[in-house]
Amino acid sequence: MVTLAQRAWDALEGVPDPEIPVVSIRELGILREVNEHNGALEVVITPTYSGCPAMGQIEDDVRAALAARHLNATVVTRLAPAWTTDWISEPGRAKLKAFGIAPPHQAAGSAAPNASVLQFARRKPGAPDAVACPHCQSLNTTETSHFGSTACKALYKCLDCLEPFDYFKPY
Numbered sequence: 001m002v003t004l005a006q007r008a009w010d011a012l013e014g015v016p017d018p019e020i021p022v023v024s025i026r027e028l029g030i031l032r033e034v035n036e037h038n039g040a041l042e043v044v045i046t047p048t049y050s051g052c053p054a055m056g057q058i059e060d061d062v063r064a065a066l067a068a069r070h071l072n073a074t075v076v077t078r079l080a081p082a083w084t085t086d087w088i089s090e091p092g093r094a095k096l097k098a099f100g101i102a103p104p105h106q107a108a109g110s111a112a113p114n115a116s117v118l119q120f121a122r123r124k125p126g127a128p129d130a131v132a133c134p135h136c137q138s139l140n141t142t143e144t145s146h147f148g149s150t151a152c153k154a155l156y157k158c159l160d161c162l163e164p165f166d167y168f169k170p171y
């Protein structure tokens with residue numbers, strides 16, 4: 001017997017992120033919980049960045065995916081605890097990399113908790129926080145703009161293969 005909640009997880013498994021469609025909202029850790037109370041479904045999502053313009057789209061996509069399976073749910077947006085890039089699953093990180101976006105470093109428990117806020121200085125190649133080029137894996141990369149195609153990403157350039165790439169900033 002498949003529970004209502006399990007059917008909802010199955011329906012939501014493949015819902016893509018509106019900004020990076022190669023990864024699902026589940027892989028990004030946006031989809032937090034599916035709860036069932038007396039036959040009523042509740043889906044909990046946590047936005048990646050506060051005010052992320054994609055959030056309304058994600059809610060709509062969640063509702064549409066459920067409706068396609070004749071499921072009805074209340075979609076709850078939970079802001080605390082705040083989303084962190086640490087919630088991105090390993091398959092999600094691999095897909096980001098394959099897509100040409102350097103996946104974020106682990107943010108939680110970092111020795112320098114504010115390191116992700118201001119990182120305009122050029123990093124030494126091979127430094128522990130160096131961002132590996134998703135094309136050639138070189139650590140000889142530099143940040144060219146702290147804001148890339150979206151506020152969630154920084155624009156980097158590889159100094160070896162000279163390809164620009166997006167870095168999903170730890171958050």
Ligand SMILES: [Zn+2]
Pocket residue numbers: 133134135136137138158159160161162163
């Ligand atoms: Zn490269």
